[in-house]
Amino acid sequence: MPRVVGRIGARGIAELLGAWHPGRATSTALHRAVRRLVLDGRLAPGTRLPAEREFAEALGVSRTLVVRALERLREDGFAESRQGSGSWVRLPGDRAVADTGGWPPATPDLINLAQATLPAPPELTTALDRARLRFPAHLAGHGYQALGLPELRERIAETHTRRGLPTSPGQILVTNGAQHGFALVLRALISPGERVLVEHPTYPNPLQAIRGVGAEAVAVPMLADGWDLELMAATLQQATPKLAYLIPDFQNPTGLRMSAADRERLVAVLRRTRTTAVVDETLVDLDLTGETPPPPAAAFDEERVITLGSAGKSFWGGLRLGWVRAPEDLVRRLLLDRAAVDLGSPILEQLLFTELLADAGPMLERRRAHIADLRSALIAELAEQLPGWTFRVPDGGLALWCDLGAPVSSRLAVEAEQHGLRLVPGSRFAVRGTLERYLRLPYTLPPGQQGEVVRRLARAAARFEGAPDPGPLDVPIS
């Protein structure tokens, strides 16, 4: 019998399913909705489902409908049942998972819009050739560099100093990406049951990390054009979260940038409420405005602001390197705690990143111009083929945050799969399953493919034209 890893109650799954059908409760709709939860990772493979009767009661549907949906799930390989043991969800086959190396399975001709990330720049291979020459000097050592290579920490410190935040190498801990840096910070500063303030919508992986340490995410909704600092102040005061996870530079997924004045106000609020902010600067280099950028958030208060950096978006996701910039005593503490998670980042990768940082300016300039072109191309395709979708042109970053005009994002994602398109519905960027009106649409594919993406999107979206709107779902979470 397969490993059963947990169970979900009838009310729990009803809540996860949310508005699972477009007006008519059918077994097909339930089948697709559960399948989507599994593909999204919101329902872990191995989770035991509630008994059919309770499941049906919680959804307000007939038991026969649930039985049929389960049958379909079993046929597709998304569920398994055994007499007396009930049913549990699974992922179909192993092959597909193995092929993509990503989280959900994919078919070969699928266009994947789950990752908003670009191919590597050509400078990567020449940087590798330089790193290759410096590699042998390290091979006589044991190779453990839990803080990071000194020369890389120096280069990273210089990038902060250049952007207006004087930084010493002692304030830098090299990590395996920004997410790894955040996981280390959470491990050091957060105990189970404590709260972490997040923006809403926000990037889903940090939410998973927050849940992973047994903490609770407290969401403050974004405004259409920025941060609601008054509500944030009130939330910090009332919910007393210990940390705030914020993305002031091209907020993921909204693409908004926090103004200098708001950064100053934010830091004043942090001081007043004695909260520390973890500021994720993963996208900071991808500024598409051409304006003088506001000072880094940490420039307003070095003690209250921890900064996360990443090579993943500015350079390439396959590097898997990032860093934490923090007061030196906290860097030392993160270092001591790190041994519980891993023993440092790879040497060769760090040499490669050091070389990339040596002369990143012109490369980043070209990259920004290229991204701006991609953004324009996607906007033009949408204007032509999906004029009902609306969005604010983002200040930077790699994606549009589209308002679909109706709460259909999850159902659109299921439908799009039939058209060879992997989407991440808006609800993935919510603390709980709301934001069904929204879709994050990356403009990271080659221009030729973007037209094809929008054609497939339009075909998938056509299914929901005129479908009854089940009413407002996007109740702000506070």
Add this chain to the structure above:
Amino acid sequence: MPRVVGRIGARGIAELLGAWHPGRATSTALHRAVRRLVLDGRLAPGTRLPAEREFAEALGVSRTLVVRALERLREDGFAESRQGSGSWVRLPGDRAVADTGGWPPATPDLINLAQATLPAPPELTTALDRARLRFPAHLAGHGYQALGLPELRERIAETHTRRGLPTSPGQILVTNGAQHGFALVLRALISPGERVLVEHPTYPNPLQAIRGVGAEAVAVPMLADGWDLELMAATLQQATPKLAYLIPDFQNPTGLRMSAADRERLVAVLRRTRTTAVVDETLVDLDLTGETPPPPAAAFDEERVITLGSAGKSFWGGLRLGWVRAPEDLVRRLLLDRAAVDLGSPILEQLLFTELLADAGPMLERRRAHIADLRSALIAELAEQLPGWTFRVPDGGLALWCDLGAPVSSRLAVEAEQHGLRLVPGSRFAVRGTLERYLRLPYTLPPGQQGEVVRRLARAAARFEGAPDPGPLDVPIS
């Protein structure tokens, strides 16, 4: 004021200090003992110490003695005090930490015996040249491979199959080292308050990982020549740990290997008590016996045994790659959970490791012969200069587990620092602060340096000749 990250009570620090003086309680002895706790990472920088009077009472010494020891700690940069706020420990300066990249600070001429690990083999650079040719094919992709590169998973599966455990790539998750793999397994299978059985002594980093998820390590003492399977069975029955972390191949630090018959008995016990074992095979390639090895533990029960592998000892620590071998459904679950910690391992590093595995046999053969020579050289030096130290010649791995004849390991480590030698005292391999009679002594330094190591050791040890033995401390933990 520096960040205070926690506090320790008077009884807590008294317990951590254990037998902190060689017979006479002086402020010098207390100063050194606290310093050692900080260097070891057993007392985290930023921990607030108890008030002087309570501290003195818990140790049964005068308050003046404690005050003087604190003064010395402040002078060295290991403590800081403020009127009204008490004292807290810290690490001196940042420079030293930055220089080593390791956990505790080090001085330039220090010989570091904290890591039992070898320099990289020459094959690494030729493997890199081959990987370099295959790198550009990956640069057009997004670079996220959370399961690991398919070709690497295939190669790793082949190594298991060759050693008598048929394995498919779907059973392999590539990680950033064995410790990272263990952290992912703990995150998936262990909840706070649950128990994990460990060998005693054992490798300290997994203990830190176990504490990190809020679980409790339950220790079963090793016998002089192997595993006490009866006691293990009784402990599994009575303490009902959910997992067991075991190192059957060249147990770290004892160097023992579990026989085939014991592996079979172990698995029978796991089945009976419904426990899953996480078997760390980091050292499995470093077999120095020349005998036919016993079958892998997982060959006796694939469901009950999760295997951790690592490139760190067989190849090089600077690679920072390892893997988990587990049932396919568990691999998928680890994958889904992984996003909370990091988003995958670097592509280039994985290509390099794939190339290394392509033809690892002859390289590992030479490596084993080299390690056997190093082991003989260290044993010869010890026989000449420290004949009172005893040890069992290990079956494999990279270190001797020396019985010092008296419970002086921590004090020896402090003294050795004055002689330019960084040691890890035996107590670091204990679940709590015992094993003071033991020292793990790696034979991974070049032959010329090993003589110097033993000379410095002998000079440091001479300080404790004839020192009164404060009595038996190594009470087995159960």
